[in-house]
Amino acid sequence: xxxxxxxxxTPTGREEAWRFxxxxxxxxxxxGTAIVADRHxxxxxxxxxxGVSFALLSAxxxxxxxxxxxxxxxxxxDFAKEVAVLTIAANTxxxxxxxxxxxxxxxxxxxxxxxxxxxxxxARATVIIENTxxxxxxxxxEISVGSGASLTLVSLQEWGSKSIHAGRQHAVxxxxxxxxxxxxxxxxxxxxxxxxxxxxxxGASCELLGVYFATSGQFFEHRMFVDHKVPNAKxxxxxxxxxxxxxAHTVWIGDxxxxxxxxxxxxxxxNRNLLLSDGARADSVPNxxxxxxxxxxxxxASTTGRFDDEQLFYLMSRGINxxxxxxxxxxxxxxxxxxxxxxxxxxxxxxxRIDDELAKAGA
Amino acid sequence: xxxxxxxxxxxxxxxxxxxxxxxxxxxxxxxxxxxHAIMGPNGSGKSxxxxxxxxxxxxxxxxxxxxxDGADVxxxxxxxxxxxxxxxxxxxxxxxxxxxxxxxxxxxxxALRGEAPKLRTWVGEVKGAMEALSMDPxxxxxxxNEGFSGGEKKRHEIMQLExxxxxxxxxxxxxxxLDVDALRIVSEGVNRAKESNNIGVVLITHYTRIxxxxxxxxxxxxxxxxxxxxxxxxxADKLEANGYAEYVTA
Numbered sequence: 001x002x003x004x005x006x007x008x009x010t011p012t013g014r015e016e017a018w019r020f021x022x023x024x025x026x027x028x029x030x031x032g033t034a035i036v037a038d039r040h041x042x043x044x045x046x047x048x049x050x051g052v053s054f055a056l057l058s059a060x061x062x063x064x065x066x067x068x069x070x071x072x073x074x075x076x077x078d079f080a081k082e083v084a085v086l087t088i089a090a091n092t093x094x095x096x097x098x099x100x101x102x103x104x105x106x107x108x109x110x111x112x113x114x115x116x117x118x119x120x121x122x123a124r125a126t127v128i129i130e131n132t133x134x135x136x137x138x139x140x141x142e143i144s145v146g147s148g149a150s151l152t153l154v155s156l157q158e159w160g161s162k163s164i165h166a167g168r169q170h171a172v173x174x175x176x177x178x179x180x181x182x183x184x185x186x187x188x189x190x191x192x193x194x195x196x197x198x199x200x201x202x203g204a205s206c207e208l209l210g211v212y213f214a215t216s217g218q219f220f221e222h223r224m225f226v227d228h229k230v231p232n233a234k235x236x237x238x239x240x241x242x243x244x245x246x247x248a249h250t251v252w253i254g255d256x257x258x259x260x261x262x263x264x265x266x267x268x269x270x271n272r273n274l275l276l277s278d279g280a281r282a283d284s285v286p287n288x289x290x291x292x293x294x295x296x297x298x299x300x301a302s303t304t305g306r307f308d309d310e311q312l313f314y315l316m317s318r319g320i321n322x323x324x325x326x327x328x329x330x331x332x333x334x335x336x337x338x339x340x341x342x343x344x345x346x347x348x349x350x351x352x353r354i355d356d357e358l359a360k361a362g363a
Numbered sequence: 364x365x366x367x368x369x370x371x372x373x374x375x376x377x378x379x380x381x382x383x384x385x386x387x388x389x390x391x392x393x394x395x396x397x398x399h400a401i402m403g404p405n406g407s408g409k410s411x412x413x414x415x416x417x418x419x420x421x422x423x424x425x426x427x428x429x430x431x432d433g434a435d436v437x438x439x440x441x442x443x444x445x446x447x448x449x450x451x452x453x454x455x456x457x458x459x460x461x462x463x464x465x466x467x468x469x470x471x472x473x474a475l476r477g478e479a480p481k482l483r484t485w486v487g488e489v490k491g492a493m494e495a496l497s498m499d500p501x502x503x504x505x506x507x508n509e510g511f512s513g514g515e516k517k518r519h520e521i522m523q524l525e526x527x528x529x530x531x532x533x534x535x536x537x538x539x540x541l542d543v544d545a546l547r548i549v550s551e552g553v554n555r556a557k558e559s560n561n562i563g564v565v566l567i568t569h570y571t572r573i574x575x576x577x578x579x580x581x582x583x584x585x586x587x588x589x590x591x592x593x594x595x596x597x598x599a600d601k602l603e604a605n606g607y608a609e610y611v612t613a
Contacts, residue, residue, distance in 0.1 A: 309420060314457035314507075317417050318471035318523065319445035328470060332461025332506070 011071055020251040020283055022219055025190045027164045029110055029138045030072055037109035041135070042084045046099040051092030051123070054100075057085045062116055065142050066170045070194065073168050076140040080114040086127065090120035090146065097126040097154070097343065104133030107162055114140045117153070121146035121174075127153050128346070132187075134160035139167035143179070147201070150178040154341055158353065159188035168194040173233075175201035182340055183210035183239075185220045186353050196225040199233040199262075208237045211337045213354055214280070215361040216245030223253040224269070228262035234296075237269035240337055242330055242354075243280035244361035254286040258298060266296035273304040274333055276326070277361065323359075330358055365432050365448060365530040365563065367393045367416075373426035374408075374415045385411045387588035388427065393531055393563040400566045400574060400599060403585030404607040409567045410454060412585075413535040417451040418444050431531065446475060448530030452520040452537050459507040464519065465489070467507045468526060475527055492525045496552050513540035521552040524562075532556070533565040538573035550576030571603040586610035 010031040011018040018030075028034035044054040062083045068074070088094060105111055119125060123146065131137075145151050157165060165188055171179045185191050197206045212220045226235045241250045254269040273282035286300035307329060315325035331351055338347050374386035385408045393399055403409050415422045416429055418441040429436040431447050439447060459467065468489060473479045480488070493502060496518045508516055517537055524532055534553065538546055554577060557564055566577060574596070582598040583590045584607075591610050592598065 308457075310457045311459050313417075313419055313441060314453070314459065315467070315471075316441035317445055317451055317453075318467075318527065319442050319474040320470055321442045321474065322440070324470065324474065325442075328462050328467070329459065332459055335461030 009071070017070070017223070021192055021221060022190065025164065025219065026166060027110055027136045029075070029136065029164070029166055032075065034110040034136065035108065036079055036112050037106065039105055039111040040082065040084065040113070041102040041105050041111055041137075042100055042113065042115060043103060044086075044099070045101040045130070046096065049094055049096070049098070051089040052087070052094060052098060052125070054084070054086045056082045059083050059114065064140070065116070065144055065172055066198065068140075068168060068170070070168055072138050072166045073140045076112040076114055076138050079112045080140075083114040083116050085116045085118065087118045088120060088123040088125045090123055092123045092125070094125040097128045100127065100129045102129070102131050102133075102135070102137070105135030105137065107134055107136060110136035110138055112138045115142070117141070117143045117151070119143070119145045119149045119151045122148040124150045125152075126342075127151065128156065128343070129154065130156050130158065131165065132158045132160070134162040136164045137167070139165070141167060141169045143169065143171040145171060145173045145177040145179045147175045147177060149174070152180045152182070154182045155184070155193075156346070156350070157183075157185040157188055157191050157193075158350075159191070161187070161189060163188040163191070165191045165193075167192070168196065170194070170196045170198070171206065172198050172200050173204040173206055176203040178204070179206040181206070181208050182337065183208075183222065184338070184350055185210070185212040185222070186350065186357060188218065188220070190219045192221040192223070194223050194225070196227070197235065198227040199230050202230050202232040205234040206236070208235070208239075209337050209340055210239040211334050212239070212241045212250055213334075213357055214241070214243050214248040214250050215357050217247050219249045221251040223251070223255075225255045226257070226267065228256065228258045228265045228267065231262055232264035233262065234266040236267070238337065239271045240273075240334060241271070241282060242274040242276055242333065243282055244276035244358060246279035248280040250281075251283045252285070254300060256288050256298070256300070258288070258290045258292060258295060260291040263292055263294040264296055265298065267298050269300045271302045274330070275304060275306050276330070276358070327355055327358060330354065365395045367449070367531045367563065368430045369416070369427070371427035372412070372415065372424070372429060374411055374422050375425050376411075376422060382423065384425070385588050386415065389588075389590060391583065391590065393565055395530060395563045396557075396561045397581065398557070398564045398566060398577060398579045399581045399583060400568060400579035401583050401585050402568055402571070402599065402602055404611050405569065407585045408588040409585050410535055413451055413533045413565075413567055416444075416533060417441065417449065442474065445527075445529075450524060450527060450529035450532040452524060452532065452534040454536040454539060456508045456516045456520055458509045460509055462507050463504055464507055465503040468523070471523070472526060488526060492522045495525070495555065496522055497548050498522070514542070514545040517541055517545070517549050518552070521549050521556070525552060525556045528556075528560045529562060531563040531565070533567065535567045536569065537566070538568055538570065546573060547576060553577055571599050574599050584610060
């Protein structure tokens with residue numbers, strides 16, 4: 001244990017990055033007590049397409065493309081000898097979504113997984129990652145979006161009720177490239193995701209969208225960081241969450257850093273939470289750090305509210321019962337982001353799951 | 364033949380300064396096929412009457428009864444009142460983000476009829492109702508009342524009146540904010556719905572102009588939480604000429 005990366009401190013819960021996370025429920029992935037299995041659960045689940053390759057490659061030849069001070073990421077990088085690499089070759093336009101799926105894992109050991117998605121210059125693609133079943137997963141997902149390229153990444157946490165998932169999804173976005181991420185977290189015991197973006201060159205843009213729905217006992221944390229370190233990049237963040245049931249807890253952190261060099265930055269982040277019952281807790285912390293005044297715009301908003309009685313009255317006055325009225329309002333609340341996925345089958349499946357969770361929560 | 368009977372209805376709302384009584388004993392009987400205009404100055408309690416009958420939680424019923432064909436309306440939940448045959452066209456219809464008009468209407472009509480309508484006939488029904496109100500077909504895909512103009516909101520309310528086929532409909536200032544063309548289209552919709560389903564209509568309005576298009580059988584003047592004068596259509600002409608001054612100064 002002599003490498004630099006192993007010289008990290010186990011979080012105590014007092015650190016800013018960990019102050020909301022129930023460390024005891026992380027399955028030991030943060031403190032080195034987890035039993036790490038040699039599992040590679042990520043598989044390509046769509047037809048092969050020219051210009052698209054997916055393979056498990058040596059970690060030696062595929063070094064990380066970003067730095068991270070996250071202790072779990074450091075442990076993954078220490079452990080992983082192989083990296084699941086998805087490459088979309090330069091100038092390739094993939095019409096159909098590329099589907100990656102994780103096969104069910106195990107609960108007595110953890111998978112430490114490195115994933116690299118490379119979208120080369122001027123390529124365009126949509127990648128959907130489906131996470132289902134029960135597992136313990138620590139994930140270091142890096143995304144490189146080359147010059148003029150465009151990637152839509154859909155990350156679906158449809159886990160079973162026992163899953164623990166700590167993941168970082170870091171995108172490095174090059175000149176004039178576009179990155180859009182849609183994160184959906186509706187299953188799992190504990191899910192902690194770090195959707196982060198670093199603009200490597202001017203003219204790039206990103207859109208980070210997400211929905212989460214936590215019911216009794218679930219902890220879902222989404223912690224964005226958008227690093228505007230070059231001029232003329234644009235970022236938009238819009239996350240919507242709903243909570244129902246005792247001890248449901250969500251955390252949304254939106255950190256945006258506009259460095260001195262990042263003139264012409266345009267950023268806005270929004271988080272809205274809907275508390276559907278008592279006993280649930282939604283933490284929402286937008287945070288802007290600005291080192292230059294020469295920007296187009298920078299703003300954020302955060303709201304947390306309950307059901308709107310006027311909406312429920314309007315629906316019920318048309319004969320719709322209270323449970324169905326609530327269901328309509330919740331669906332409507334999530335609809336704005338779910339429809340961005342653009343796949344009817346997946347959208348219907350997610351909405352049905354949200355209905356089920358809502359019914360189970362009895363909210 | 365249905366009858367909505369309101370007897371001695373008293374309603375209060377909670378304010379910072381305690382409960383304030385708004386309706387001070389209202390008596391009114393509406394039968395199928397009848398049109399009643401309730402006219403009165405702003406703040407007289409007309410809208411409170413409408414929302415209290417529909418069951419809005421803000422209003423506390425402190426006295427009196429409301430029955431529909433003998434059934435106690437005040438004991439019913441809001442959706443049960445709609446299922447019993449009551450409809451309220453709202454003055455300020457509420458936005459429901461992310462819920463399309465088409466989904467909303469289908470959910471409502473399924474609830475009211477007890478079963479989902481057959482897709483083919485239903486699509487035709489909605490299309491017909493929209494065309495009759497000169498609404499663009501894209502309207503069905505928009506979110507309920509979100510970004511609707513004042514006129515679009517009112518057309519949407521009257522479209523629901525035509526599709527949901529209530530026994531008794533209360534139209535709360537449906538005429539407000541409408542230009543002459545929209546007023547005519549909306550009024551024709553009300554008349555059509557009324558004739559085809561023999562609906563009893565309560566038309567709440569501040570102005571007489573809608574009465575040129577929807578002819579009332581009875582006119583009730585509402586002031587200070589009560590009906591203070593009743594008559595036939597000729598009473599509306601008197602109000603047109605003299606206004607409400609004699610009722611509010613009392």
